Each structure stands twice: as structure tokens, then as C-alpha cells.
Amino acid sequence: MGIKLLPGVHAPHRKNTADMEPVRMPPPAVVKIPMSMNIGRPATPIVKPGQKVAVGEKIGEAGGFVSSPIFASVSGTVKKIEDVLLFHGGTCPAVVIESDGEQTLFEGLQAPEVTDFDSFINAVAASGVVGLGGAGFPTAVKLKADPAKVDFICVNGAECEPYITADTRTMLDNSERLVKGMRMLYDYYKPEHVWIGIEDNKPKAISRLKELAARIDGVDVYPLPAMYPQGGEKVLIHNITGRVVPEGKLPLDVGCIVVNPTTLVTIVRFIETGMPLVEKVLTVDGSAIKNPQNVIVPIGTSLRDVAEFTGGFREPPKKIIMGGPMMGIAVPGLDEVVIKNTNALLFLNAKDAVLPEPTPCIKCGRCIAHCPLHLMPADIETAFQMNKPEDLKALKVNLCMECGCCSYICPARRPLVQTNKLAKGVLNAYNAKLKADAEKKAAKEAAGKEASA
Amino acid sequence: MEEMMYVSISPHIRAKEDTRSIMRDVLIALCPAVVASVLIFGFRALLVEAFCVVCCVALELVFERICKRPSTIGDLSAAVTGLILALNLPVSIPLWQALVGCAVAIVVVKQLFGGIGHNFANPAMTGRIVMFLAFSSAMATWAPAATNPAAGLGSWYSPATVDAVATATPLRYLKDGALGGDYTILRLFLGTVGGSLGETSALALLIGGCYLIYRKVISWHTPVAFICTVFVLSLLKGGASFAAAEIFAGGLFLGAIFMATDYATTPSTSAGRVVFGIGCGLITCLIRFFGSYPEGVSFSILLMNILTPYISKWTMSKPLGGVKQ
Numbered sequence: 189m190g191i192k193l194l195p196g197v198h199a200p201h202r203k204n205t206a207d208m209e210p211v212r213m214p215p216p217a218v219v220k221i222p223m224s225m226n227i228g229r230p231a232t233p234i235v236k237p238g239q240k241v242a243v244g245e246k247i248g249e250a251g252g253f254v255s256s257p258i259f260a261s262v263s264g265t266v267k268k269i270e271d272v273l274l275f276h277g278g279t280c281p282a283v284v285i286e287s288d289g290e291q292t293l294f295e296g297l298q299a300p301e302v303t304d305f306d307s308f309i310n311a312v313a314a315s316g317v318v319g320l321g322g323a324g325f326p327t328a329v330k331l332k333a334d335p336a337k338v339d340f341i342c343v344n345g346a347e348c349e350p351y352i353t354a355d356t357r358t359m360l361d362n363s364e365r366l367v368k369g370m371r372m373l374y375d376y377y378k379p380e381h382v383w384i385g386i387e388d389n390k391p392k393a394i395s396r397l398k399e400l401a402a403r404i405d406g407v408d409v410y411p412l413p414a415m416y417p418q419g420g421e422k423v424l425i426h427n428i429t430g431r432v433v434p435e436g437k438l439p440l441d442v443g444c445i446v447v448n449p450t451t452l453v454t455i456v457r458f459i460e461t462g463m464p465l466v467e468k469v470l471t472v473d474g475s476a477i478k479n480p481q482n483v484i485v486p487i488g489t490s491l492r493d494v495a496e497f498t499g500g501f502r503e504p505p506k507k508i509i510m511g512g513p514m515m516g517i518a519v520p521g522l523d524e525v526v527i528k529n530t531n532a533l534l535f536l537n538a539k540d541a542v543l544p545e546p547t548p549c550i551k552c553g554r555c556i557a558h559c560p561l562h563l564m565p566a567d568i569e570t571a572f573q574m575n576k577p578e579d580l581k582a583l584k585v586n587l588c589m590e591c592g593c594c595s596y597i598c599p600a601r602r603p604l605v606q607t608n609k610l611a612k613g614v615l616n617a618y619n620a621k622l623k624a625d626a627e628k629k630a631a632k633e634a635a636g637k638e639a640s641a
Numbered sequence: 642m643e644e645m646m647y648v649s650i651s652p653h654i655r656a657k658e659d660t661r662s663i664m665r666d667v668l669i670a671l672c673p674a675v676v677a678s679v680l681i682f683g684f685r686a687l688l689v690e691a692f693c694v695v696c697c698v699a700l701e702l703v704f705e706r707i708c709k710r711p712s713t714i715g716d717l718s719a720a721v722t723g724l725i726l727a728l729n730l731p732v733s734i735p736l737w738q739a740l741v742g743c744a745v746a747i748v749v750v751k752q753l754f755g756g757i758g759h760n761f762a763n764p765a766m767t768g769r770i771v772m773f774l775a776f777s778s779a780m781a782t783w784a785p786a787a788t789n790p791a792a793g794l795g796s797w798y799s800p801a802t803v804d805a806v807a808t809a810t811p812l813r814y815l816k817d818g819a820l821g822g823d824y825t826i827l828r829l830f831l832g833t834v835g836g837s838l839g840e841t842s843a844l845a846l847l848i849g850g851c852y853l854i855y856r857k858v859i860s861w862h863t864p865v866a867f868i869c870t871v872f873v874l875s876l877l878k879g880g881a882s883f884a885a886a887e888i889f890a891g892g893l894f895l896g897a898i899f900m901a902t903d904y905a906t907t908p909s910t911s912a913g914r915v916v917f918g919i920g921c922g923l924i925t926c927l928i929r930f931f932g933s934y935p936e937g938v939s940f941s942i943l944l945m946n947i948l949t950p951y952i953s954k955w956t957m958s959k960p961l962g963g964v965k966q
């Protein structure tokens with residue numbers, strides 16, 4: 189195929205839970221469902237305290253085009269609507285529901301009628317699905333693309349983060365729905381191909397899907413070497429199609445759409461049964477957890493309840509990560525709740541929680557050699573320390589996808605991703621200033637012209 | 642109230658290799674050369690090597706104490722500098738002169754420029770060059786080597802000498818156009834010839850180099866570009882056997898594998914490393930063929946060290962999807 193794969197790192201796999209079929213957790217006593225679980229506008233709560241709700245009943249209306257509706261994940265009574273702190277800063281309302289333990293399904297659940305492209309997009313929007321593999325971008329917005337422009341659709345089954353096997357389980361346990369979804373995409377977009385890219389450390393998923401895909405035209409499995417971050421959107425597109433997404437452009441600009449397999453399965457489930465996104469498969473693992481396993485959890489369940497359900501801790505947890513160890517977010521405590529795009533909870537013991545102290549950069553070049561996007565983190569760090577925004581601009585720190593390869597591989601333990609995040613801020617401020625200066629100059633010139641005229 | 646959790650920016654795991662493990666690998670890779678030096682030059686070789694390592698570590702410790710900086714001897718980089726410097730010295734070097742070399746390397750070149758990663762020239766090599774200029778006669782007194790290494794065991798100096806007397810090194814002969822005396826290419830490869838402690842045995846250095854490349858401590862780019870350039874230029878000048886003698890003679894392997902790959906003082910991209918290697922090869926040949934010194938490896942690396950910031954600028958890696966503005 190002749191595509192030179194992008195570099196990355198051989199992060200440890202630790203897929204301890206790959207063979208564990210997820211167990212459904214009984215509803216917790218209360219769930220707290222934040223109205224902001226996606227990129228874009230938060231949803232608006234449409235229930236009142238005291239109101240009875242059932243599983244799948246809408247409790248939050250999408251707050252605009254780039255937004256997504258939200259549904260009750262348990263049956264019971266709305267207790268209150270309170271403001272919660274989001275871990276990336278800011279607050280949003282959250283609907284707190286006291287569960288009656290019955291998990292009664294909402295009577296109004298109805299499978300949507302999907303007959304053509306437009307009704308398909310409407311169904312995706314109504315299902316409440318957001319990018320479940322990563323940032324949580326509303327899927328309907330991404331999929332609402334001119335089919336004529338789409339050459340390839342890549343289902344991102346790489347699941348390259350250590351520990352996480354939630355997508356692997358979805359690919360195994362819902363393989364038929366997944367392939368059906370791929371076929372749907374093929375029918376509605378008529379691309380050259382719908383691929384599902386899977387890292388070769390998941391041989392079972394590969395062979396299962398190959399078997400199913402063999403019977404369907406236009407749908408194929410694309411095995412990829414297990415190399416982090418194979419599932420980075422730009423990396424996946426490059427390694428499957430050979431195309432490069434240019435700076436400031438979207439995958440669609442080079443004819444590609446990337447979807448996560450769990451996202452696709454959730455859409456198909458909604459189209460089949462009318463059940464929107466209310467629960468998530470999670471990998472629960474890490475050195476502090478007693479029984480690593482996969483669980484199916486109602487959205488809004490607190491981390492404490494999830495950990496308790498799995499059997500609690502082997503050692504007191506000292507660091508909690510929502511997501512994988514390479515890109516996941518360390519959260520302050522067990523009161524955080526599972527949201528739409530949570531796919532793993534890692535609880536680390538004291539030994540794993542503390543990272544080694546940074547030492548001086550030895551200029552070894554490893555961070556450069558291993559950056560999938562060919563950036564130069566060591567030079568970015570120097571430019572940041574010397575406060576040289578023009579250098580940061582030339583070094584393209586704005587392209588950094590914060591995949592973590594550089595920090596992971598650095599023998600001097602430099603916190604390079606952290607520096608990149610800060611450097612992006614510096615660069616943005618610099619660009620804004622340049623723009624303001626240019627505008628001022630233009631205004632002055634215009635004024636000058638007027639005066640002379 | 643629950644205990645506080647640690648929070649930090651991702652990633653939350655780190656690779657196993659750290660600065661210390663890298664330096665340890667370099668020390669391991671130098672072991673074959675150390676063994677060869679004892680076989681070829683006798684036990685005083687080991688004394689010189691141990692002395693330089695101890696001096697460099699002690700100097701770093703003392704200097705950092707005085708400056709109230711955190712001690713960095715644990716990262717083993719001072720030990721590496723000491724050993725590489727020792728391997729660049731003749732077996733008969735007076736120890737006080739070696740101490741001066743260590744002081745130049747650690748205090749002047751490394752610490753005064755801000756410690757590990759901040760120096761612009763390779764400390765060990767600069768130490769050698771300063772000694773070469775300051776103590777030119779002691780630094781050019783090459784004890785003859787044991788032709789039968791096994792006989793070297795148990796002796797202080799190599800059995801072929803009682804007093805170190807100046808012998809003509811292979812490079813001296815090559816300067817006049819061809820290998821002379823009883824030197825052969827095989828002897829050059831094995832290293833049973835006169836020269837500094839660690840430079841003579843291309844075989845031992847090659848083993849160490851392969852280990853470093855296997856362990857991904859260095860990339861192949863610089864050594865291969867460096868050695869190939871010397872080979873090709875020598876081939877053009879004097880034919881195949883001359884070229885073979887040129888690459889195995891002198892400090893080429895030691896320089897190309899262990900000094901031109903120093904992280905801080907050489908470019909950090911593959912393209913930059915190739916350019917660096919070719920430049921080193923070019924300058925080495927110019928000095929060897931036309932200069933007044935028989936050897937040019939150290940000078941070539943030093944000159945290229947100075948050019949490194951410019952090479953790095955020309956060979957910046959190109960961001961994927963980056964758009965010029």
C-alpha cells in the first residue's frame with residue numbers, strides 16, 4: 189500500500205480487560221447528568237424537580253445546531269437541577285435524578301423512520317450521539333456533509349490508548365450492528381470505501397469483523413500496526429488513505445470522515461429501537477482497582493458508584509483518570525460523573541500517581557523523532573521559555589494534538605504537552621495582537637486616504 | 642473528607658528510559674573498547690580510565706556544591722565524559738595532565754555553560770583538544786601496542802615497551818600515501834597499533850556502536866554519514882586499500898560513534914545528523930590529506946559543533962499539514 193506510517197510511540201498495551209464482556213451495572217441511587225457533555229452549546233433542561241422520568245426520556249433539549257439532546261439514564265424522580273463545575277473550568281446545569289431502581293423504559297420511545305440521507309442525519313441528531321471516542325463533537329454536525337465530497341469513511345477502531353478496551357468490546361459484542369452501520373454510511377455517502385481501522389493487537393475484533401465485512405460490498409477492515417496514536421484522527425486518515433489534513437482544515441476538506449465504532453453502534457441501535465444514548469461501556473482499570481473489568485454504566489453515575497460496583501479498591505486511589513493514560517484527564521475526586529464520551533476510568537495507586545521529576549533537556553531529539561505530526565517539542569519548549577511567539581508560530585505549536593508522545597518518550601521527563609498547551613495560549617494572544625495591529629493600521633490608512641481625498 | 646487526588650496534565654505514564662539509563666548504555670557500549678585498551682596497552686590503560694572517570698565525577702560534584710546547584714552526578718553523564726576523554730589519551734599520559742583535561746571538560750565546557758544539555762561543544766573532545774595543544778609532546782607519544790594482545794595481560798605497559806617511546810602511528814604513514822612499517826589493515830581493524838587508548842580497535846568500537854543503535858540511544862545517521870564520507874573521499878584519493886586503512890586508522894570510529902553523536906552538540910533531526918556527519922567527514926579528510934596534523938577527527942567535530950545551530954535551522958522537520966503564512 190506504500191503509505192509511510194507516521195511515527196509514534198510503543199506505549200504499553202495493558203489491555204487486561206479485552207476478553208471481559210461488559211457487565212451491566214444496576215442503577216445507582218442517584219445520577220447527576222450535566223447538560224454540557226459535548227463541544228458546542230450545552231443543552232437546556234426541560235424537566236422540573238419532582239417530575240417522574242423514565243429511561244430514554246428527553247431531559248435536555250439541544251441548545252442550537254452545534255449541540256446535542258440529553259436523555260434520562262435511569263427511571264425515577266427529578267430531585268433538583270443544580271450547577272456543576274466542569275473539569276475544564278466553567279459551570280453548567282445538571283439534572284439530578286433519584287432512581288426508583290426499576291429502569292422502566294420511556295413509553296414514547298419510537299424507532300425513527302430512516303429512508304434517505306436527510307432522515308438519517310435527523311436520526312443521528314435525535315439520538316444524542318457525540319464523538320464518543322474523543323472530544324465529544326456532536327456527530328450529526330460532523331456527518332451533515334455533502335456526500336459528493338466524501339471519498340473515504342474511516343471507522344476509528346484503533347483504540348490505541350493503553351488499558352481501554354471499551355471499543356474493542358463494542359466491536360466484538362455489537363459487530364453486526366457495527367457492520368450494518370458501516371453499510372448504511374456506504375449507502376448514504378457512496379464513498380470509494382468505508383474502512384474500519386483496527387490495531388493488530390486486537391486479532392479477535394479483526395477476524396470477527398473481516399468475516400462479516402466479507403459479505404458486504406464497500407465495507408472492509410484495515411488492520412494497522414499497534415502504535416500509539418494510531419487512532420488520532422489525522423494519523424488514522426494518513427495511515428489509511430495517505431491524505432494529509434492541512435492546517436486549519438477538517439478531514440472533510442480532504443474527502444474523509446472519521447467516526448468512532450461505539451458512536452456508530454449507538455446510532456444504529458437508535459435507528460433500530462429508538463433507544464438514545466443513555467449508557468456507556470467503560471473500562472475500569474488501574475493499579476488501585478481490585479477487579480479490572482468492563483461495565484455498562486448509566487450516564488451521570490458517579491465514579492464512586494462505578495468503583496464500588498466493580499468491587500472497590502485494592503489500594504487507596506491517588507489519581508483518577510477519565511480516559512486513557514496518554515490523553516485522559518486527571519479529575520479531582522470520586523464525585524465526578526460518567527458523561528457521554530467517557531470510555532474508561534483509571535484509578536492509580538500512590539506509586540503510579542506521581543510522575544518523575546523533570547531534569548534538564550539533554551537535546552536527544554526523541555520528542556522530535558516520535559512526534560506523529562513532525563513537530564519539534566524541544567524547540568517549542570525553548571521558544572516558550574525565551575518568550576518568542578514568532579518562533580512558536582514558525583514551529584506550528586498550534587498543530588499539536590496533545591497526544592502525549594513527546595512527554596511520554598522524553599528521558600528528561602520534560603512536561604512537553606503542558607508546555608505546548610501554554611505555548612498555544614501565548615501564540616493565540618500574539619496572533620490576536622498582530623490582527624488588532626493590522627486592523628488599526630488599515631483604519632489609519634483609510635482615514636489618511638479620506639483626509640487626503 | 643477524602644484524601645486529595647493528584648492532578649496533572651496528560652500523559653500520565655512515561656517510558657522507562659531516562660537520562661541515567663541512556664548514559665548507562667553509553668558506558669556499557671564503551672566496555673569493549675576498555676577491554677581492548679587493556680589488552681593492547683597493558684593495565685595502565687585501566688588506571689588512566691578509572692582516574693578520568695573519578696576526576697570528572699568529583700569535579701562535577703564539587704562544582705555543583707560550590708554553585709549550590711542540585712547534584713547531577715547521578716545521571717552518569719560526567720562518568721561518560723571521563724571515560725571518553727580517557728579513551729582519547731595515550732597510555733603514557735601523566736595523570737596530572739589528565740586531570741587538567743577533566744577540569745576543562747567538566748568545569749569549563751560543561752558546567753560554565755549551564756550543565757548537561759547546554760554546552761555547545763562536546764566536553765570530552767574539547768578537553769582532548771586543549772590537552773593536545775597544551776601538552777603536545779606527551780599527547781603525541783604513542784606507546785607501541787602489543788602485537789599479541791594475550792601477552793599484554795598482566796603487564797603494566799604493553800610488553801613491547803619498557804619506556805614509552807614515540808612510534809609512528811598508521812596515520813603518519815598514510816600521510817605519506819600508504820601504510821608502512823609492519824601495519825596491516827587487519828591489525829588496524831583489531832587495533833593492535835599505536836594510538837590513544839580507545840581509538841585503535843575499530844572492532845571494539847563497532848560492537849559498542851551496534852549496541853547503541855540497537856538500544857536506540859543513537860541513530861545510525863551520523864556515524865554512517867561520517868565514515869562513508871571519509872571512505873569515499875579516500876577512495877577517490879588513493880584507492881580501495883588506502884580508503885580501508887583511512888577509516889580504521891586514528892580516531893574515526895571513536896569520534897563518529899561516540900563523539901559526533903553527542904546529543905547537545907549535534908543536530909536533533911535525521912536530516913541534520915546526515916548533514917553533520919558528511920561535514921565531519923569532509924573536514925577530517927581535508928585535515929588528513931592537506932593539513933599539517935595527521936589526524937582531523939576532533940577538529941572536524943568541534944568545527945561542526947559550532948555549525949550545529951545553523952544546520953538545525955536548515956533541517957527543521959516539516960510539520961505535517963503545516964501551511965506557510
Ligand code: SF4
Nearest residue numbers: 549550552553555598
Ligand atoms: S525528548 Fe526530552 S530530553 Fe530529548 S530533546 Fe526532547 S525535551 Fe529534550
Ligand code: SF4
Nearest residue numbers: 559588590591592594
Ligand atoms: S508535540 Fe503535540 S502532537 Fe507532537 S508528540 Fe507532542 S503532544 Fe503529540
